[in-house]
């Protein structure tokens with residue numbers, strides 16, 4: 001039977017009616033009224049009701065960026081939306097006639113990748129989403145890992161540099177400051193400042209006023225040595241983080257999603273190389289795979305729907 005997945009992002013709310021095989025039957029999207037929590041509940045509730053009309057639906061899952069409790073009902077804290085201990089599951093349940101569950105958006109996207117994408121033939125997968133920040137999801141022995149309080153798998157805040165760069169989370173030296181899209185821009189600017197292979201980056205910066213993800217992404221795709229160098233630096237940091245993660249989690253595969261992952265092998269090669277350099281018991285440790293995510297834009301809604309179906313006991 002179908003389930004509904006809703007992904008509340010910083011700029012848009014995406015919703016979809018999803019089959020048991022992860023296929024999208026119908027979809028909808030609306031702008032996110034950031035800062036207006038009550039209006040978000042209105043939009044999500046009416047989106048669920050519209051997607052449900054005329055179909056047999058078993059449950060609806062709502063994914064959002066933030067800490068969600070282990071009971072999948074309350075958002076402790078959402079950085080982009082003004083939610084502090086928001087009982088989202090109860091608010092939406094009062095307005096729709098379906099069981100509702102709430103999940104972290106990175107967990108939902110990772111779960112979709114595990115069920116229907118790059119991890120579908122495996123039991124243990126670690127996913128890193130390289131967007132503006134670094135998100136993560138962990139699947140162990142076929143189950144999504146949430147931690148004891150529901151706030152686990154925040155892989156972006158794994159510390160890679162003691163007393164390193166300050167992070168938005170309040171700590172220092174998190175991989176998010178060395179392995180994210182924002183870090184890639186910082187590295188590209190550094191290479192532009194240094195001249196040499198950075199001349200084309202410096203030139204693009206002066207033409208456009210500043211470097212952004214699109215410009216640097218295009219220069220990477222075109223093989224510009226400065227831009228590729230910045231990506232390799234990013235990959236080396238991520239490979240180091242993966243070595244630490246492998247020591248704890250021992251995944252069969254690391255999956256990379258998010259905007260920066262469109263670089264493909266140009267990103268994976270330095271990650272794999274640095275991973276092998278930093279891997280504990282190197283040479284004896286079985287090597288995991290390193291792959292790019294397969295479900296790109298739909299992962300959040302597909303994963304949220306599937307997690308809701310599981311929570312409702314219908315799979």
Ligand SMILES: [Zn+2]
Nearest residue numbers: 157167169174
């Ligand atoms: Zn952090």
